[in-house]
Amino acid sequence: MSEPTRPGDWPRATEAEFGPPRRGEFRATPEDFVVEEILGFAPEGQGEHLWLWIEKRGLTTLEAVRHLARACGVPVRAVGYSGMKDRVAVTRQWLSVHLPGQSAPDDLAARLADCGVNVHEQVRHPRKLKRGVHRANRFQLRLTGEAIGDDLEARWAWLCRHGVPNLFGPQRFGPAGRNLARARALLARGWRKRDDREGMLLSAARSYLFNELTAMRLIDGSWRRLVAGDVAILDGSASQFSVAVVDAELSERADRLDLHPSGVLWGTGASLATDVAARYEGGLAERHAALCRGLEQAGVRMARRALRMRLGQPRLERAESVAQLDFHLPRGSFATAVLRELIDHPTLTLPVEG
Structure with missing residues (x-):
């Protein structure tokens, strides 16, 4: 071996x-790397935890968690999330905040918007959002450069047929x-x-x-x-x-x-x-x-x-020197593992000795 x-x-x-x-x-801009969490179930509409469907740019998930905790006046441990999402990206995901017997601040959405977090939906649920409960993530990625050549479709088709190494x-x-x-x-x-x-x-x-x-x-x-x-x-x-x-x-x-x-x-x-x-x-x-x-x-x-x-619902569209990829991955899998099969970029290789 x-x-x-x-x-x-x-x-x-x-x-x-x-x-x-x-x-x-x-990922030249956040809009080139869009990630959307697929929860796989719907919040129940009642309970002690307020769940928020958010969209963020230029923030890590933990930064968004801290903003939400501060806006609601609760400790960080009262806020839940399922997956860690990228900073340099447009990401949509659920967060939860424990507010037993109390309402969220009337201006919660405005407070979070000032921090770069847009709230699209608020709904109650009996339980805190826990790590790893979402089913999958949907990625919409825009690629440019020399790699957008004649063999890109062939590489993509090969990955759709045979799968992708599930590297971290x-x-x-x-x-x-x-x-x-x-x-x-x-x-x-x-x-x-x-x-x-x-x-x-x-x-x-x-x-x-x-x-x-x-x-x-x-x-x-x-x-x-x-x-x-x-x-x-x-x-x-x-x-x-x-x-x-x-x-x-x-x-x-x-x-x-x-x-x-x-x-x-x-x-x-x-x-x-x-x-x-x-x-x-x-x-x-x-x-x-x-x-x-x-x-x-x-x-x-x-x-x-x-x-x-396996790439879920894969789609590739090309327009001149730009390629748009759309696919689902199971939770815990990395879109960068897909990208490194299609393009050469220094951020996709880990420079370590050992």
Whole structure:
């Protein structure tokens, strides 16, 4: 089993077929990168929590959370959100604020608008909005540059047919990969919650290890096909099952993107992978022993993530030197993982050593 020559410079799935992509530009303005949260259910219309459907520009989700808490006169912990959305983008998502037995300020929308947060809807619900409860995200992206050439449609069609490597995007690791460097240092001396209250550094370390494992399987082509001992994840759900023998039916289901092989998110506990799949994980543990050991000592629980994602409702439109992409991704998946298959841009590569 081979491995990437330089950590952070993970392989592209499309490169064997089309060669490396040419230089492209994205997110020149917030309007070039539009993200809309797909909740998958509707608030009930009554309850102690006020849910707000917002649109923001030039703000992180946590900045919008702080603005909402301040406007309502409540602590930040009273505000809930499901997903973290980009700063340099137009993003639409739900926030919730706990207001038991009280109304929101009459001028709440105006206060938030002054901070760059536009409120489009307000509705009550019995519970706080929790992390990761939304079903998917819709992306509308505008690309320009040399990459908008003759092979863009072919690359796009290939990804629609075969899926996209479910890599964590470079934003997970911080500017120039600094979150990963900080995670290495913290795990080496022993993780403590007071040093990483939001778990951001733990997440950076686990995400890096997952990307390294995905890279191993990208190199030999098994990122989109099952191998003996894999743990398969059903597309669009959290359902998973162990695969002792890869038969024709399972191979056909993987080929039509009905299910995907999975990789480990490192932590404590026993992996469900066996046989060939377990050997990939063993190689990962050997290569990154310090990170794996640090995560185990931190007590984070082992989990799994699909190695591949399917583009939902994909559409590509071109007009001269501009391409407009429209697609859905499951929650937790990164549009930058799609973009790096289509364009070359320095922000889509993580410059780290390790």
